[in-house]
Amino acid sequence: MSQTIRYGLQGVVTLTSPLDLIFGDIDLPLPIDDPAAAVAAALDHPLEFPPLSQATAPGDRVAIAIDGRTPCAAAIVAGVVLSLRQSGAEPDEIRVVVANCDAAGLELLKSQLPADLASSLEFEVHEPSVKEAHSYLCVSKDGKPIQVNRSLFDADVVLPIGMLRLDDSLGYLGVHGDLFPNFSDEATQARFRAPSSSEIAVHQRRRRAEADEAAWLMGVQFTIQVVPGPGDSLFHVLAGEANRVLQEGARLCEAAWLREVPQRADLVIAAIEGGSDQQTWENFGRALFAASQAVQDDGAIVICTDLETPPGPALQRLMGPGESDHSHADIRRDRSTDALSASLLADVLQRQHVYLLSKLDDDLVEEMGLAPIASPEDIDRLSRRFDTCLVLANAQHALARTADGR
Numbered sequence: 576m577s578q579t580i581r582y583g584l585q586g587v588v589t590l591t592s593p594l595d596l597i598f599g600d601i602d603l604p605l606p607i608d609d610p611a612a613a614v615a616a617a618l619d620h621p622l623e624f625p626p627l628s629q630a631t632a633p634g635d636r637v638a639i640a641i642d643g644r645t646p647c648a649a650a651i652v653a654g655v656v657l658s659l660r661q662s663g664a665e666p667d668e669i670r671v672v673v674a675n676c677d678a679a680g681l682e683l684l685k686s687q688l689p690a691d692l693a694s695s696l697e698f699e700v701h702e703p704s705v706k707e708a709h710s711y712l713c714v715s716k717d718g719k720p721i722q723v724n725r726s727l728f729d730a731d732v733v734l735p736i737g738m739l740r741l742d743d744s745l746g747y748l749g750v751h752g753d754l755f756p757n758f759s760d761e762a763t764q765a766r767f768r769a770p771s772s773s774e775i776a777v778h779q780r781r782r783r784a785e786a787d788e789a790a791w792l793m794g795v796q797f798t799i800q801v802v803p804g805p806g807d808s809l810f811h812v813l814a815g816e817a818n819r820v821l822q823e824g825a826r827l828c829e830a831a832w833l834r835e836v837p838q839r840a841d842l843v844i845a846a847i848e849g850g851s852d853q854q855t856w857e858n859f860g861r862a863l864f865a866a867s868q869a870v871q872d873d874g875a876i877v878i879c880t881d882l883e884t885p886p887g888p889a890l891q892r893l894m895g896p897g898e899s900d901h902s903h904a905d906i907r908r909d910r911s912t913d914a915l916s917a918s919l920l921a922d923v924l925q926r927q928h929v930y931l932l933s934k935l936d937d938d939l940v941e942e943m944g945l946a947p948i949a950s951p952e953d954i955d956r957l958s959r960r961f962d963t964c965l966v967l968a969n970a971q972h973a974l975a976r977t978a979d980g981r
Contacts, residue, residue: 577589577590577591578590578966580844580846580879580966580968581805581806581846581848581968582846582847582848582879582880582881582932583847583848583849583850583854583880583881584806584849584850584881586879586881586932586951587951588844588846588879588932588951588954588955589951589955590844590954590955590958590964590966591955592955592958592959592964603804603805603968603969604802604804604805604810604830604831604832605804605810606804606805606808606809606810607804607808607809607810607811607812609650610647610650610651610654610801610809610812611650611651611653611654611657611687612654613654613809613811613812614650614651614653614654614655614658614799614812614814615654615657615658616812617799617812617813617814617815618654618655618658618799618814619658621797621814621815621816622813622814622815622816622819622820622823623815623816623819624796624797624814624815624816624819627658627659627662627814628658628661628662628663630732630797631659631662631663631664631732632731633663634668635664635668635731635732636668636670636729636730636731636732637659637664637668637669637670637730637731637732637733637734638670638671638672638726638727638729638730638732638733638734639652639655639656639669639670639671639672639734639736640672640674640724640727640733640734640735640736640754640757640758641671641672641673641674641684641735641736641753642673642674642675642736642737642738642753642757643673643674643675643676643677643680643681643684644675644676644852644855645736645737645738645753645801646738646801646803646804646806646807646808646809646849646852647801647807647808647809648683648684649683649684649685649686649687650687651736651799651801651812652671652684652685652687652688652736653687653688655734655736655799656669656671656688656692656696657688660692666692666695666696667695667697669696669697670696670697670698670699670726670730671684671696671697671698671699672699672701672724672726672727672758673698673699673700673701674700674701674753674757674758675757676700677700678700681698681700684698685698699726701724701757701758703759703760703761703764704760704761706760707725708724708725709722709723709724709725709728709759709760710722710723710724710725710728710729712728712789712792712793713792715785715788715789716784716785716788717781717785719763719766719785720763721755721759721763721785721788721789721792722759722760722763723755723758723759723789723793724758724759727758727793728793733793733794733795734797734798734799735751735753735754735790735795735798735799736753736798736799736800736801737750737751737752737753737754737798737799737800737801738753738800738801738802738803739800739801739802739803739813739821739824739825739827739828740803740828740972741825741828741829741832741833741972741973741974742825742828743974744861744864744865744972744974745860745861745864745865745915745919746857746860746861746915748767748779748782748783748786749783749786749787749821750787750798750800750817750818750820750821750824751786751787751789751790751795751798751817752783752786754786754789754790754793754795755785755786755789755790756786756789759789765910766910767782768910768911768912768914768915769907769908769909769910769914770906770907770909770914770915770917770918770919771907790817795817796816796817797814797815797816797817798814798815798817798820799812799813799814800812800813800814800820800821800824801813802824802827802828802831803831803969803972804831805848805849805968805969806848806849806850806853806969807849807850807852807853810827810831811827811831813827828972831972832969832972832973832974833973833974833975833976834967834973834974834975834976835975835976835978836869836965836975836976836977836978837977837978838963838977838978839869839870839871839874839965839977840869840870840871840874840961840963840964840965841870841871841874841875841961841962841963841964842870842874842875842876842877842957842958842960842961842963842964842965843866843869843870843874843875843876843877843964843965843966843967844877844879844954844958844964844965844966844967845862845863845865845866845876845877845878845879845967845970846862846878846879846880846966846967846968846969846970847859847862847878847879847880847881847882847969847970847971848968848969849969851881853971854880854881854882854883854884855882855884856882856884856886856887856890856912856913856916857912857913857915857916858971859878859880859882859916860913860915860916860919860920861970861971861972862878862880862967862970862971863876863878863916863919863920863923863929864919865967865970865971865973865974865975866878866967866970867919867923867926867927868974868975869965869967869975869977870927870965872926872927873926873927874927874928874961875927875928875929875930875957875961876923876927876928876929876930877929877930877931877932877948877954877957878929878930878931878932878970879932879951879954880931880932880933881933881934882931882933882934882935883933883934883935885935885939886913886917886939886943887911887912887913887917888909888911888913889906889909889911889913889914889916889917889918890913890916890917890920890943892905892906892909892917893906893917893920893921893942893943893944894942894943906918906921920943920944920945924944928946929944929945929946930945930946930947930948930954930957931945931946931947931948932947932948932950932951932954933947935947937949
């Protein structure tokens with residue numbers, strides 16, 4: 576018998592080690608067949624909130640805020656826009672504001688809308704570095720200025736769309752984390768990207784509270800949130816009052832992505848399934864974090880990806896003969912998008928061996944302190960050197976919890 580693990584769009588690792596040495600429930604949640612219909616159904620029956628048709632008034636300017644990297648983003652936008660149209664909203668009253676998106680992604684976002692409707696809507700890519708694209712909201716409780724996208728500030732109704740994660744996932748900021756700081760200015764985003772914002776519990780609580788405060792000040796009470804499925808799919812769609820959505824979402828995320836395992840393993844194989852939007856250094860960090868919570872000290876971690884994006888500025892600090900405690904301190908002061916992943920990797924490498932299957936050049940991988948893996952077959956051979964092996968499929972979404980709660 577054998578066990579398979581999927582990564583990327585079509586990659587497969589097959590483990591032929593004795594199955595009593597491999598543990599970890601890799602039964603995956605079944606994806607939604609029709610995400611747009613699921614969105615429409617959630618908007619018709621929201622949690623502790625009136626249906627969307629009753630929550631908007633004629634003439635309201637509605638802004639839909641979505642991260643372009645959200646799985647099934649085009650289908651989600653189509654579901655929301657068509658529901659708004661059925662509620663009586665006119666196309667020129669609807670604006671779709673997208674974060675983390677390029678021109679090609681914007682066209683893809685329109686792909687599931689009727690052509691005449693797509694051409695009638697306003698689509699905007701949020702630009703954190705453009706001062707004129709923001710409005711000053713107020714000063715936060717911590718004395719930080721809160722700047723938000725001007726279109727969201729001017730809207731009568733803001734419909735934020737976000738992705739729910741397990742509460743202990745690396746860098747997760749809660750139900751409003753995809754709204755703020757995603758739709759704030761570059762300075763605010765950089766502050767949130769500091770590794771200490773996620774590595775130090777009190778700092779993470781402050782950042783999460785700031786995101787909640789910003790949403791409240793924007794008048795956001797209603798939210799649309801998705802629970803990710805395997806790869807680029809969705810498992811569930813929720814809409815309604817934000818705290819109630821967060822509560823129900825936590826239950827669904829645990830059912831889908833929290834793995835109960837008997838013990839920490841000598842080897843953890845963590846795979847990232849999905850297309851280019853999933854194959855990011857941010858998701859590498861999430862998968863590494865999940866694996867590091869489940870592996871023995873002095874054990875080994877394998878991350879299976881289709882990563883082909885070169886490492887960013889923070890990860891590059893790990894490269895070369897000068898890599899030291901000094902460079903680790905520099906990483907913790909870094910504010911680039913890969914800073915958190917780089918800081919985590921620097922810490923993990925002090926305790927475990929980390930292997931990477933990717934599309935990157937082997938020399939580049941080695942310079943970061945990782946051991947490159949040439950083929951999926953090498954992972955099967957590697958697994959035979961360990962007494963126990965834990966498999967984490969879709970590790971960018973998953974966490975493992977041992978019997979003693981660790």
